[in-house]
Amino acid sequence: MSQSNRLAQGGRIDRSRELSFTFNGKSYRGHPGDTLASALLANGVDIVNRSFKYSRPRGIVAAGAEEPNAVIQLGSTEAAQVPNVRATQQALFEGLEARSTNGWPSVQRDLMGVIGKLGGQFMPPGFYYKTFMAPASMWMTYEKYIRKSAGLGRSPMEKDPDIYDHLNRHCDVLVIGAGPAGLAAALAAGRSGARVILADEQEEMGGSLLDSRELLDERPADQWVAEALEELAGLDNVLLLPRTTANGYHDHNFVTLHERRTEHLAETAPRENGRRQARSRLHRVRAGRVVLATGAHERPLVYGNNDVPGNLQAGAVSTYIRRYGVVPGNKLVLSTSNDHAYRAALDWVESGREVVAIADARPEPVGELVEQARAKGIRIIPGAAVLEARGQNRVTGARVARVDLEGFRVSGDAESLDCDTIASSGGYSPVIHLASHTGARPTWRDDILGFVPNLVEGVLAAGGTQGVYAIGEVLADGWEAGSRAAGDTGFDTVEARLPNVGARNEGKPVALYQVPHEKPTLRGPKQFVDLQNDVTAAAIEVATREGFESIEHVKRYTAMGFGTDQGKLGNINGMAIAARCLGRSIPEVGTTVFRPNYTPVTFGAVVGRHCRELFDPERYTAIHQWHVEHGAEFEDVGQWKRPWYFPRRVEGRMETMHEAVARECRAVREKVGILDASTLGKIDIQGPDAREFLGRVYTNKWAKLAPGRVRYGLMCKDDGMVMDDGTTSCLAENHFLMTASTGGAAAVLEWLELWHQTEWPELEVYFNSVTDHWATMTVTGPEARKLLAEVTDIDLDREAFKFMDWREGTVAGVPARVFRISFTGELAYEINVQANYALNVWETLIAHGEKYDLTPYGTETMHVLRAEKGFIIAGQDTDGSVTPEDLGMHWAIGYDKPFSWIGKRALTRPDTARTDRKQLVGLKPRNPEVVLEEGAQIVFDPDHAIPMPMKGHVTSSYYSPTLGSGFALAVVKGGQQRMGETVYLPMVDGQVHEAEIVSPIFVDPKGERQNV
């Protein structure tokens, strides 16, 4: 197919090369420098999509981010699929494959088109809510088909071949937009020496200057752009980021920029020097000052059938002609409310094609551009507008008539004009999206007929964003903003040096949003306000009639400005229509909030490198490699990877977890096992007040703990609820080593600092984490002493080294601290060595352990063994609502300590003193085969009508090879007084388990085994 709309010359494309691409399976050709949109227009492709709701054919309307229709799906392979790309923002590359997003099964011939023709009756506003929301259970079914036919793009089903980066950037001045205002601002700030980032979303920087008719210093505007960019590129303190969209403006001048680095080259990032490069980068910018130079979007007029392909924004027509050498039709009718749009007609005529007429809503159009049009012999119809477009798949004509703007009525007879293109302009809407992200509501200005942003601290706006449109003023405004931003961040500003621009004599625009029609809005042809969401003027009128007066409610009722569109073209027109219907002014109707992101960002860019193997940190102990080599299955405990159990190959197959854990449990109870306990939190505490501090943060007493001794401690919050537990050893009079649970280590250290820094700064004590410094190995079981004796010089005699003592010496030739504490109930030694030695010490123990059948065990076995002893895990058997008394740990509460330690006062509040609180008990299932579910609810009367009163729940439950049955820890209301009673656990599958309340200590209640 030939590029029938391509002009013989002009534009910024590279005509020496051709690129081939496909759209909806058909092949076309374009040039480097084209966007997908300009190439489609060059090839005469009218229909690019079907509309969201009515399934009407749609064509390209705009030339930039505001494009509502040409939202396409990219990708030739499943893995390369990218949804919701605007064809106007996608650079053409060789081999590009694109499809329409909407229009299943095909854009040309659409199934839903039938419904679309019936239109109004079938899908009035609020249709989805009213029709499909009831019955609620059917929504899933409706949704599938509505989504499929509506088409919101689809995500790839295969792994993304690309990689993405986040970059944390800091600068003095961030300039967003590299049109005339942004370039001037960047030059002002850059020359002052400030660290500047200039970001622009287009393929080329320059903005409107790239297709401007204006002369700067008597030369084409793009020459000045080239010089400005060259200067900026030469400044060390300036970073230029083309193809970079500022998508979100967050608190305190934190802006996220999405830089597309390879999207213009290929559908997946090509390798550079044989190495992968990031497809896109998300720059997380913290800026001293932000200059918004985001320009303005032209506002299309709202008239009948304004969605038929061939209806374009006036400015887009100029852009396609001047920048891409594409004229998107043959016969043009222009409908305008202002001078500026005359450029489109002038450009059209200069391309050698026919301008049928200009319908100018102003009764007496005057101004330089108007005169130029007259001079070219273009027919101008004053006081008129296009009422309605004709045609279905392409514009075939326009009905034009005089309109009475005040009275909102057609005041003359309509004239039908033959044409294939209608360009319209209702003036400009400043692009205030980013300013709006900060929460500041914009202000309506009658003089420019648009909203301008209200600016929070640290942000400036310049040029079109502020409603300044004349090129000379825009440059000056940009320079001023850039200078102020640099000055605010401490730089000496330099004198302005800007190109000369002749002033233009412009006529005043009039306010025109919706064009009146002979028929009332509800009966006339559809007048589209939001093309992407298929919202019509009639829909807004209906919304106001149904009582939705706030523009936010109108928006939700009609879906105006939803989704990826974010109201770029439609919102102001929509508000104007709502205002007309309600008899109010636009500012009285309010304004809308624009939210991040400005344009869609791929998940890849959002995720960056935080995915796959780098999704989350994995913390390893110094012995990790041994565990891996010995087939450990791992469990996540916080960010730690801990061996869960070590399955062995037995009789030609791997043990199940149940079998492995049973074997490991028996080994510890009968012989000896070894556990990597390095993940335990360890805090070194020094200072003369260390002991006093411990007494305040633990519930039990510390005054008399002697050097060489260890004590179990329970920590509460001031509400009396258990927060963590662990052992603390007295290393010397002013020196202690505290342990905390693996998951709670960081929180406990912060807790100690909190109390020290805020409540008791007078206490002389310091806390330092030594968790990573020490590796910890627990050797436990009846044979533990014999094994350890082989590799240590420490006297292990039961009198010399008692239970709850610690000693130092060497283990396997390495300096070690050994703690005789037990979490299994068996004889146990916790060996601590500097982590760099740990692997060797572990391997030495394993080698010596062979003759004792030393068995490495993991966290699951640890849990079974500790639960058999009734030892709690904070956070599993407690949940922030359990007191030490609830745990039956009265022995660990020092009520008579002199200082009112953390949690003490709360234990006497009426609620914590209740006797029917949930209390820790053991549960023995009647059926020994049953292992109760953790979290299962406990009831006293299984015959009670549903809902049954729930009296407690299971906190820990395992199978015990030692007991030969399942067993559990649970919290039960008043449980400590209910020993021997039967409780019931109704399960989801209808089964009801029976269990007896027993002591939580199932094995060795007197604690003789750990004390041998």
Add this chain to the structure above:
Amino acid sequence: MSNSVDDKVKTFDTRTEAKVPVESPLAYSYRRSGAPAPGEGSGVVVRERPFLGHLVLRGGAIILDEALREVLDISLPGEPQALVFDASGERSVQWISPDEWLLIVPGGEEFELENRLREALGDAHFAITNIGGGQTLLELEGEAVSELLMKSVIYDADPHHFPVGKGVTTVFAKTSVILRRSSETRWELVARRSFADYIYRWLLDAGEEYAIGIVR
């Protein structure tokens, strides 16, 4: 072992002169993830400096400064984010918080140093904690280091805004590191042992486009 025991604080030499195999925090990572050799095109070169002596000093700046000058002939950096080296460049002290400094010395010196500092500090209120087994130091050099850091840490690592002699604790990917600049060309990361593998794998991944090389 020359462990000193007074009745107040228990110091302990966790190092031994015996020929016992030691493993740096990255030993496992090298074996699992490999260590690409630096080449001519390497924009980033990483070298681990394992087994150094790391001591945390806690206390008032004035007393610690006196003791440090007496024992090591280094002035304590009193300004936030400051990092100073001794004349040899082998020993450094870094401000961590108003009452906390990190002292890094050649491996093997730390125990004797701790004892001498304790002696110099006498009865003052302070704490010294040996954390050498729990940390490792990575040196980063090359023209792409600052961009690699930009991808990794949230702190402003622009070389113009992070002068030599600065050090901060900050967020690295989803964990934390101490980031320091020891010379015009050299940056340092002090990583916790258990996170070292994650940090190493992150550096390899993010550094791929700069042909990152590891010196072993």
Add this chain to the structure above:
Amino acid sequence: MFHIYCPYCGEYREEEEFHPKGEAHIVRPEDPETCSDEEWGDYLFFRHNPRGIHHEMWVHAVGCRKFFNITRNTATYEILETYKMGEAPSITAESRDDRAAAEAETAEKQEGVRA
């Protein structure tokens, strides 16, 4: 994403380095044993949730590990000052009464209805 001046580090740092710890200036009763259940309950559970000026405790968790306070406007997210533990705020809701009233009015306009 807040930009927070740490009064101990003496510079602005990214929010990711900090943890919020709730309302500032909550004083633990001097003698918990003698205070009433109601007083103890107030100390434990009751917090202000003002629209406007609020004093909050934060900790520079990935940094100097020091706790400090922030005076923040909860409507605009503006951080008006940060100050060390033990110091008093220089800006309070009372000191800002006039200005706050004006701001609240603006904020009201700005907020409108949000999803």
